[in-house]
Amino acid sequence: MNQKKKKKSSDKSGKKSAKKKKITGKISKKLSNKKKITDKINIKLTKQEKLTGKINKKPDKKEKASLGRRDILKGLATIPVFGPFLYAFLKKKLSDDFKKKEILAELGISKKAPAVLPKTVLKKPRHLIRLGIIGFGGRGEALVHAAGFAHPDWIERKKKQAKDNKLNKGLETFLTQEDLNVVLTGVCDVFDVRAERGLAASKNDIRPGGDSGLLKGARRYIHYQDLIQSNDVDAVIIATPDHWHTQITIDAVNAGKHVYCEKCMTRTIDETFKITEAVKNSGKVFQLGHQGRQQDSYIKAKQIVEKNILGKITLVETTTNRNSPNGAWVYEIHDEGGPETIDWEQFQGAAPSKAPFSLERFFRWRCWFDYGTGLSGDLLSHEYDAVNQILELGIPKSVVASGGIYFFQDGRDVPDVFQAVYEYPDRDLTLIYSATLANGRNRGKIFMGHDASMEVGSSLTVTADLESTRYKEKIMNNIINTSLPLFTYQPGLKGIDTVTSATERYFATRGLMYTLKGGRRVNTTHLHIKEWLDCIRNGGQTSCNIDRGFEEAITCHMATISYLEGRKVEWDS
Template structure:
């Protein structure tokens, strides 16, 4: 009933032609390729030097540097400390954020510092749970990179620590607070695509870097890299620079393409349709090209079942990753419904609505005599199945952010820092983060067990 009422509201708004009501009236503009702006006003705040939010970065690798860079685009923030197990990254931290910052190889020393208010946890996945829980218990707010955990069983410990300490924990699926997500959620709730039928997500890459063959510095050694600490609770192996600098390629430390890429899509999908997630997954794939010692697939296809809930119909989702895409690469995230489809990006949303063909054409009529064809045509005409209103409710509309949009990553950190200052709530708390990570990690469970996996999206556990 909620979904049907929502669709009726969307169509009613679309026919009123008043832009003041919502974005929906503009969907059915006369142009088939209507372009409309996305805009977000930012409240301007200024802070004294004594009122900055001090950031400690734990893991100064690629993601840690990008996270800190984006955090610093928010007024009233500064990096005061950094931790990494490779000395070259600590040197890089001082290049980026000043010689005065505190650096260490031991994250526990960073957590003891009074000049750190919030920590960015951008370590390999197998360290996320331990460091996040320790940071919360030390009274720090946390920004934890996705996936929140390496194993779904670890998630409840973070949820419990956050609730016990009262400190904030934002999970880092960076598009969550984006303009694209915001608009897609609004359109979906207004009934723009009817009942959702399918989610189509893919990410194609065609480069060594895109396939995680990151450079290894020539000074990598047992002296410059604390490899034993890096291993943590993983199995003990001899020093191997590839495992440290290309850890995403190994099950011992990472979560493969599912934890690295699927989790972003699940965060957006669950947010847009207000869902707890899927209840079943079936995965296949293999290691097709990048046979460089990695033990995770470079081609992955996973099918998910979503059950019917109060906010969406039962539907299917297809997730596909290809790290050797001869097409040159690309990606997409498309919600397909009974009355339209939305392609969602961080900076844009494209809504397409088409007319459903209900009247038979020449293809199926050819089996009948011409006399019978006329009778069939008349019977369909008498039913008036294709009303003029349905023909008018078609077309393509794209909402796009302006070139000076600060970006989804800025917005995600802005959301966290505003919440720390008491202005609102985080958009991706640990419970949301576990539902996104758990759904993604089902792909690994299914792939390695070679069978479907069932999941309870509400209780967040395999069944």
């Protein structure tokens, strides 16, 4: 029995060995055939060289590369198992590379990444500018961060976040932003706690270009009039509720101060004419707080439109979607807020309706038209300014707006759902805005042309239209696939940064937080303030000057009037 088993085992082993030799022989034969094919190719090439008199002349690099790829593909196809897969992969890659070149050539655009700026650009300017901040609430504190000053507890919080999560780059971005060579010399806020925070930030030397230990700190001013009359202040940042923007700006430029004012520029149409006249007559540098103007994807979008890549644009759709208490302006009420710490009379100022002291109205002022401009001035303003930057639309001929208070039944009088349809008959174009504060679905800014559509946010995507006239031939030849983007543009960040709140996520997707400049991640508000300071020092116009502010304010107020009065509103300039 054992001998029979051994014999059977020996037979099986012999068969396996013979089979293995046959397979090896086949592979050797195929490799030998491949060598013969290669020899034939070489012989043919030698004959061709003799015929053309180019025996001693080397083929150029392009010919070598082309021939090499063909030989590799042919050779790979003869190798068992892996050959066909690798052959198909390389063939597809070559086809895709060809299509990309064809598309880029058609569009006339470059796929190059932004160049890294030389370090000399980051040297701080020589001329020191002394800043005053009027309104040190949430947005005011963010603007002071962008100028280079942060409260010590913000620094500690960001240190902890960076330690807990290496992807959190908030502190790194702040400390590596450019030193703008400014000092904060004046702080004014009607809430004592916020004013004290501003003073603490002005003295904190953990900042861009810091560690000198030489910060004297700011002085607190109880009333803004005292701050703008101070000889220790050259320029002011205004981050008050909207109903104060006009009067403070007019008083500031008349006192010889340059102004950075938060959006919406004004609360009413009448105020818009007054502020524009005052700023123009003053000769002072004015910047409206639409920091999206510094977003790299918006700049690229403008170039794409100028190159007519989308064809004739007839419809633009832009949106706001938020779904959090902060996103609906239901901010926390500070424990120390009260009649003893808040100057209520100064806060109300020129508000059309006087109300008794109210913590809700003070901390959540955006919920009332007495102090703010609702969805139109607060969020539509950002969307409109981005579209105006890209298309240079100006003021629309007409608008129809609608909406209501459908979710937040908390005593507010501004809508939480809002739509506005703007008509530009001279441009054959309609701009649609829609918003809800009770749903967080992300919807981008979409520019719809006859040949392609473009979606813009912190990144950019262009997709060809199936019925395009310009791209018809390339679509038919399968060079352009309309189910895929024609191309995308993403300011090239190597890492992913965490976003720590729903509100931050919203602003990040809208391109209102960070961009890439010179290979570095930069706060767009920092760049917007820097542009303002550069114009103060060197002359020139800011990107969101008083003319752009006039267009923004009028466009937003037209929609508010339409909503409140339930009618179509026309611009008769």
